[in-house]
Every structure is written in C-alpha cells, then in structure tokens.
Amino acid sequence: MPSRSRGQQVGGYERRRRRELRRAAERDWADGLGVDALLAIFHRLGHVDVLLGAAEQVCRSWRRAVREEPSLWRRIAMVGQEGIARRINRGGMACEAVRRSAGQCESFCGVYAGDDGFLVYLSEQAPCLKSLRLISCCGVTNEGIAEAVKEFPLLEELELSLCDNVAGGFQVFEFVGEVCPQLKHFRLNRNRFDYTEWNRNKDVRGIATMHGLHSLQLFSNHLTDEGLETILNNCPHLEFLDMRHCFNINMDETLLLKCARIKTSRLPNDPTDDYDHEVQSPIRPYIPQEPDWYSDCCYSCHTRHYDSFVCSRKKNYDSDDSGDDSDFYGKTWDEPHFYDQPSRYENDLDKYEKMLPFNMRTFLK
Known part of the structure; x- marks a missing residue:
C-alpha cells in the first residue's frame, strides 16, 4: 500500500486539531461564565x-x-420538590446548606425540614440570622425554639406555621420577645380552628411582649376579644393584622376602633383566597341529635348511647397514644441535656463532600 503523502498527513492533522478546538469550545462555554451569572442561574x-x-x-x-x-x-x-418530599432527607440538606453559607446565612425557610437538633445547629452556624420561617416542621418543639432564638439577637421575622409540636404558651413567646428585641414580623398559624379548645388566650401574654411588631398573623388562633385587646395595647406599631379563622373574636365596637389605626387588617370571617397554606374546616364539638319524642326509657337510652360514644372516642384516642415521648428520630424531649447532644445531621456532613452520585444517595432516605 502506498504511503500517505506529506500533504495528506498535514491535512489530517489540521482537521483533527479543528475538531478538538471545536469540541473544547463547546465544552468550555460554561466554564467561561462569570460568578454573578452562575449565581443568578x-x-x-x-x-x-x-x-x-x-x-x-x-x-x-x-x-x-x-x-x-x-x-x-x-x-x-x-x-419545592413536594412529589418526593418523603424520600428526601430535608434535615440533612438543610444542614448542608447552612454549612455552605459559612456563617453568612441571614434567612432560612424550611418546609418539612429539620427538628430541634437542626435548630441548635442553625444557631451555632448562623449568628447573623434575621429571618426564620418553619412550616410543617413537626420535629420542632417549644424547647427547641427557646434554645435557638437566644442565639439570634438580630432576628426580625419569625414564622411557626403548621408546626404541631409547637404548643405555644406565654413562656416560649415571652422568651422570644425578650431575647429578640428587633422582631418585627411574627406568624403563628395553626392547621385548623378547634371550638373545643379551653385554654384560649395562652399565646396572648407572650405575643404582648413583642412590642416592636409591625405585622402579626394568627390564623386559626383561639384568642378572645380580651386577648386581642391586650395585644393591640402592647403592640402600638402594628401595620398588618391577620386574625382570619379566629372565631372566638366577636369584634365589638371597642375592637373595631382599636383596629382602625391599623393599615391592613383581616377579620375572622374574611376570605382566605390569598392564604399561603391549606385551609381546613374548624373542629366543632359533638352535639347528639335529640329524638323526635321523649320518654323516660328513650331519654335514658339516648344518654347511655352518648356516654358510650364519648368513652369509646376517648378509649380510641388513648390507645393511639403509645406513651412514648421520643421524637421522630428517637430522642426524648424530657431527656436531660438534650441540647448538649449534636444533631444527627451533623455527624453526616463529611459525606456531602463526595461527588454528586454519592451526594444524592445521602439525601435520599
């Protein structure tokens, strides 16, 4: 076979070089983007x-x-990522995100993300935090909130929405008002209003200590007219007040006059179209239906039937309660020195330094 000429060899080399340069240009377009453009993406x-x-x-x-x-x-x-929310270790991802902020985190919003241990980790890694929004974080309790907020003296916004284990009460919110003097926005939203709740003004005393509030949202809260009046008297800077689904408030003339100074106010029966979360129907007390005609026998039977219904409901409720005070991750809330223990996510942070495939498997439960 005849050997290739010098010209053919040079031509083949040039073609290969052009192909390599073209591939390199196609590959390096992303590497040439500036930091600002990358961050925007x-x-x-x-x-x-x-x-x-x-x-x-x-x-x-x-x-x-x-x-x-x-x-x-x-x-x-x-x-986001609601479709696979149950498969993702959101607490671990939240810890990794906070770690990457290198102490510069100013705002954190978590949906189904974190527990009391994560809050303690956040308080250690984000001393400049100004906004903390926790939504549907059932692993967060009063104790975790109290332990964390004392490390956030610059906090201006706090939201506790649909956090079932944040029972409220004046102790924890009074502590928040004391250690966070710059707090301006507070949201405390419940899943649904309960007509059977007996401790109706349990949150009022604590909220009344937040004297610098500019906006307050209490969706499905159980406070009464007296409680709302106490809050209005102690929070003179309020410009926005949302008390929708607070059906214990009757809004008499005194309250209407006090609310007149507020720029935007939402009354208990106002529409909920712009509410950020799902609206559920209130829980109403069980009222047995009266029989059409009365007799001694019928009334006694009806009374026994209602008593047995209440007892069966209570029995079922008690049986559902396992009696175990451990949280979702196996820790006990009343365990001594609970907050001295590191979060379970903190021990896994070294795994997030690996390449992407391992990173994804770490975040998937």
Missing part, C-alpha cells in the same frame, strides 16, 4: 435543586460556585 434553580442536581459535575467553576460561594446560601429556602 443557581438562584433560579432553588437550593433543593442545586443540592440534588448535577451542577457540580459540569465544570470546575460551577463546582466552586456551588460549594465555595457563601452568597448563594445567604437566603436559604428549602421548599
């Missing part, structure tokens, strides 16, 4: 998508921006 993706996505695998500059740019994690929002 990642902010549109959301923090959950950044932690679970393949951005770190694109190139070195993308990996450096995701892992070494604290400004990306200054305002953390662990929301």
